[in-house]
Amino acid sequence: MTAPAFTIWGRLNSHNVKKVAWFAEELGLAYVRHDVGRQFGFSEDYLAKNPNRLIPTIEDGKVVLWESNAILRYMAAEYGGERWFARDPIDRALADRWMDWQFTYAAAQGVPFLSHARIPRQDWDHDAIARGIDECARHLAVMDKYLGEKPWLSGGQFGIGDIPMGVYAYTWFSLAFEKPEFPAVADWYARIRQRPGFASQVMIPLT
Ligand SMILES: N[C@@H](CCC(=O)N[C@@H](CS)C(=O)NCC(=O)O)C(=O)O
Structure with missing residues (x-):
């Protein structure tokens, strides 16, 4: 069997x-x-x-x-x-925390995402969208600083610590709103986009 x-x-x-x-x-x-x-x-x-x-x-x-x-x-x-799955508890935890951090980030991106993908434009709450973008930017500044020092959220190589924020980064970069730039995040995201599994499973229309 x-x-x-x-x-x-x-x-x-x-x-x-x-x-x-x-x-x-x-x-x-x-x-x-x-x-x-x-x-x-x-x-x-x-x-x-x-x-x-x-x-x-x-x-x-x-x-x-x-x-x-x-x-x-x-x-x-x-x-x-x-x-x-790093054997060393410190290596594992340093990558791991970005996975849980993503849930804090996701709360900020909720209104901008839903407005972009699911809410008719005439019903947009522009103030709430702006607040959401600002809150995302506050978090992304933290991530940008980290990625200025390490190539990946998981450390020296791509790992599961990169996956949750990789998915949310696709949404962030797809949102047609004016937003601040984060060079290290943009560089990391350009490398993420090269991964075939990301292209096939994540880079689909936002609906
Ligand atoms: N913390 C949960 C959150 C799960 C969650 O909120 N899933 C959403 C989709 S992203 C959902 O099930 N929404 C209801 C639905 O799709 O009907 C997890 O990470 O699995």
């Missing part, structure tokens, strides 16, 4: 699903992805796996897991070896 494929549930236009699909590509995993969430809804079967009514969820053999960053850590530990 063949082992069940690594399964990802979630629509690909979700930031949190993109992270997991992109990393599956980086690892060269054989996986299947099923559309769930928003216009696709949630089946009772799905809600039994993830009662949060959120995506993504993965199933891999005997593990069912939700929370995108926990999923990335699981994938790195299970399939990535030392290359993707």
Whole structure:
């Protein structure tokens, strides 16, 4: 009997699903992805796996897991070896923190993203958009300083610490609003864009 494929549930236009699909590509995993969430809804079967009514969820053999960053850590530990899951606790934590930092950043980018992608222009709250952009910029200045000193958020090489913010950076750079420039972030993002898994799983229309 063949082992069940690594399964990802979630629509690909979700930031949190993109992270997991992109990393599956980086690892060269054989996986299947099923559309769930928003216009696709949630089946009772799905809600039994993830009662949060959120995506993504993965199933891999005997593990069912939700929370995108926990999923990335699981994938790195299970399939990535030392290359993707540093043995040294300090190296790992220094990269790891950028994954959780992303959730703080994401709160700031919410209104600009939703306005750009889903809210009709006549309903835009321009003050809220401007506040969101300012808040993103405040966070990106921190990231820009770090990337001025290290090539990657994960340290010396691309790693899972880069994945969550890579996904959010695609949205930031796609937003058609006037925004400040961050040279080190722009340089890092140009390198991220060269990665085939990023191009196929993340660089899709923002909807
Ligand atoms: N902290 C959770 C957040 C999950 C989350 O908010 N997912 C959004 C999509 S990015 C969602 O499920 N939205 C409802 C829907 O798509 O119907 C994670 O990282 O997995």
